[in-house]
Amino acid sequence: MNPERTVPGRRTRILTATTATAGLLLVAGCSSDSGGGNATASGVPVVKAGQLTTCTHLPYPPFQSEIDGKVQGFDVSMIDLVAGDLGVKQEIVDTPFENFKTGAFLNSEQCDLAAAGMTITPERKKNVDFSDPYFDATQAVLVDKKSGITSLADVKAKGKKLGAQAQTTGEDYARKQGFDPVSFESSDAVLSGLRSGQVQAVIIDYPVVQGWLKDKANADAFSVVDNLNTGEQYGFTVKKGNTKLLAAINKAIKGAKADGTYKKLYEQWIGPYDANAAAASPSAS
Numbered sequence: 001m002n003p004e005r006t007v008p009g010r011r012t013r014i015l016t017a018t019t020a021t022a023g024l025l026l027v028a029g030c031s032s033d034s035g036g037g038n039a040t041a042s043g044v045p046v047v048k049a050g051q052l053t054t055c056t057h058l059p060y061p062p063f064q065s066e067i068d069g070k071v072q073g074f075d076v077s078m079i080d081l082v083a084g085d086l087g088v089k090q091e092i093v094d095t096p097f098e099n100f101k102t103g104a105f106l107n108s109e110q111c112d113l114a115a116a117g118m119t120i121t122p123e124r125k126k127n128v129d130f131s132d133p134y135f136d137a138t139q140a141v142l143v144d145k146k147s148g149i150t151s152l153a154d155v156k157a158k159g160k161k162l163g164a165q166a167q168t169t170g171e172d173y174a175r176k177q178g179f180d181p182v183s184f185e186s187s188d189a190v191l192s193g194l195r196s197g198q199v200q201a202v203i204i205d206y207p208v209v210q211g212w213l214k215d216k217a218n219a220d221a222f223s224v225v226d227n228l229n230t231g232e233q234y235g236f237t238v239k240k241g242n243t244k245l246l247a248a249i250n251k252a253i254k255g256a257k258a259d260g261t262y263k264k265l266y267e268q269w270i271g272p273y274d275a276n277a278a279a280a281s282p283s284a285s
Contacts, residue, residue: 055111057097062269063117074269103128106239133233140206141226147200163199
């Protein structure tokens with residue numbers, strides 16, 4: 001995932017984390033407090049005392065989305081582990097995604113890190129420092145069962161419309177394959193476009209599709225016809241040179257994978273887990 005376009009009229013929102021299970025509480029206003037000079041008890045610098053401030057872009061289930069008024073998801077839970085290790089609470093700021101590529105919110109000290117199902121790319125590495133990869137992602141092609149589409153190539157062969165989330169690696173992949181996909185602002189909009197018949201197929205990160213297909217109505221209407229291993233890996237980002245926070249994030253990722261917490265969170269938010277879970281080819285329903 002790599003959406004990088006501002007939603008017209010969108011306001012930055014701050015959402016304060018409690019725990020992975022309790023979720024996050026929505027509060028009003030915009031943060032301008034840089035909290036210069038703050039640090040955790042272990043000496044990790046933070047922009048605001050007593051909290052770890054995370055920039056994200058909603059919605060992007062199962063990594064982060066509002067559920068029953070609370071922001072929850074795989075990314076949220078993973079960063080809760082980092083915050084717990086540092087003895088602080090996570091606060092989430094919902095921001096336009098165009099700033100993630102440049103690291104603008106990190107450089108302006110509005111956030112300590114960004115967590116938004118972001119693919120690690122050489123271009124982004126020029127502006128931000130990435131954590132160790134925490135998720136191996138593939139792209140899925142989801143189609144309307146009534147369309148008769150059997151693969152990504154079949155979308156073109158049958159002259160059907162393909163949709164993708166704007167400025168994402170899925171959209172980039174589609175363009176490289178010679179498509180001119182219909183661009184949607186968010187993952188919710190992608191699904192709505194498929195439901196409404198605006199497009200007959202979409203390409204998007206497979207974990208997102210997994211979440212959609214948990215809903216029986218979606219599973220009855222749509223099916224996965226392609227799972228494309230594009231070699232993508234997700235990473236969390238910090239301001240360039242923030243080595244202490246980066247080390248804390250990497251430590252939490254490594255620890256979660258070693259003690260079984262990662263597997264537990266994966267199964268909670270994404271689905272059945274095995275060593276190659278993210279890259280496994282799904283069975284088309």
